Amino acid sequence: MSTPKILIVGAGLMGRWHAFSAIRNGATIAAIVDPNIERAQALQREFGAQRAFKSLEECLKKSESNIAHICTPAQNHLASIELCLANNHHVLAEKPLLSTFPETKKVLERANESGLKLTPVHQMPFQRGASKLAEDHSNLGKLVRLSHTAFTSGADGKPETERQDVLLEILPHPISLFYRFFGDNLTADQFNVRRYSNGELEIDGVVDDTLLRISVSLRGRPTRNELTVTGDKASAHIDLFHGFATYESGEVSKRAKILKPFRFGSNLVLDASRNLIQRSASNEVAYPGLRSLIRQFYRAALDGKPAPISEREILLCAEVADKVRLSKTS
Structure with a gap:
């Protein structure tokens, strides 16, 4: 290159x-x-x-x-x-x-x-946790639902006329993540806008019998940004602030129920620690996924390789955003 x-x-x-x-x-x-x-x-x-x-x-x-x-x-x-x-x-x-x-x-x-x-x-689909899970989620079984939740302080201090726009600035994140799992099977018609007012955005949808949920709030605290992918065998929780995934067994038993908070807590600490070491070693101090996206974009631009983000994904994000805006006036 x-x-x-x-x-x-x-x-x-x-x-x-x-x-x-x-x-x-x-x-x-x-x-x-x-x-x-x-x-x-x-x-x-x-x-x-x-x-x-x-x-x-x-x-x-x-x-x-x-x-x-x-x-x-x-x-x-x-x-x-x-x-x-x-x-x-x-x-x-x-x-x-x-x-x-x-x-x-x-x-x-x-x-x-x-x-x-x-x-x-x-950039979020280019994080290690999200990228690995989107490429291979067979250990989760059949996908049952994907749920993205974001509580943001990004609108703090902005005039009321601009606050709702912050919700639309965040919207491409969940759409791009969903697209990595479902590709061109995902269309704007599959999404329903349930709420777009008072600092809240709620969208749901269904694709291939999998439920999709987007919840973005300007008011909810503490701030968070996460994707939960639920299958019929196990689940995965992606921390999108930090770029790692934690897996949760789908075992059903009295013993599993008792041990659940301890297993999940210990796995979370282990995964977070491993991720911190990896990011420190590569000097990735903020915005995980951005450097990987930029690297792939440079290769696409200068070596004639396919763009890291498809035109279909770009248009899907724009179409869903228009649907949200229309819901406010309808």
């Missing part, structure tokens, strides 16, 4: 972690772009980027690069993505990729016509 020469567009929190992960995947940071030039220059110094710019348009004219990381608020994505594609850049953009299904479809078509990769940051 040739060296990725990248732009980081947006010098906030996610811009920093993209820069951190990009460097560890062998990339050269050609430029940092942010309207706040002092913030761009601070990130430039921290990661040894070649230049800093206030304007993406100026940056694309003056820097040598081939990949853009879009780490700005979602409302700014469309203009930035279109500008990068027009200047022959592959694009990795934070979620949600774009605001609506029609926008998403149109821009994906433009990328395809130009032979460029356009990928959103759905």
Whole structure:
């Protein structure tokens, strides 16, 4: 693979972690772009980027690069993505990729016509725990239900008009995780929006006789982000904050019932400790799965390999998000 020469567009929190992960995947940071030039220059110094710019348009004219990381608020994505594609850049953009299904479809078509990769940051399926389980869950038996729960503080301090949007920013996570288990068998028509109000999002669905549940709350505490995969032989609990899975036996007996909290507790501590050691050894200090996704995206962009996230998954996320928005007005 040739060296990725990248732009980081947006010098906030996610811009920093993209820069951190990009460097560890062998990339050269050609430029940092942010309207706040002092913030761009601070990130430039921290990661040894070649230049800093206030304007993406100026940056694309003056820097040598081939990949853009879009780490700005979602409302700014469309203009930035279109500008990068027009200047022959592959694009990795934070979620949600774009605001609506029609926008998403149109821009994906433009990328395809130009032979460029356009990928959103759905990093959770690339975590070790989720990836391993999605690839092989035969030990769980037939899948009975998948349940994703997220309690977030991400809307704290935001005006009321913006708080509900945070729920939609989280929505691609469970959809992308479900997609890894069911692939193209998963469609937007299978989801029903039960609630989208007062800081709560509740969605359920059925695919291949498996129940699906999404519960996202701005109010619930403590914060959490987890996926429980239940089979008819066993279950698995994925800690999506930290990227590991803990398995739970499906044994049915009085003895198993008595020992359950002790077995599960000890397995949880063991799995969490093993995961901490692995992440420490690889210097993965935050956002598990992001570095793996970036690595696979670079290979796809520069070596012509398939994109790590399919177009079908991207469109599914956009279609379900539109369905949620429509539920609020119907």
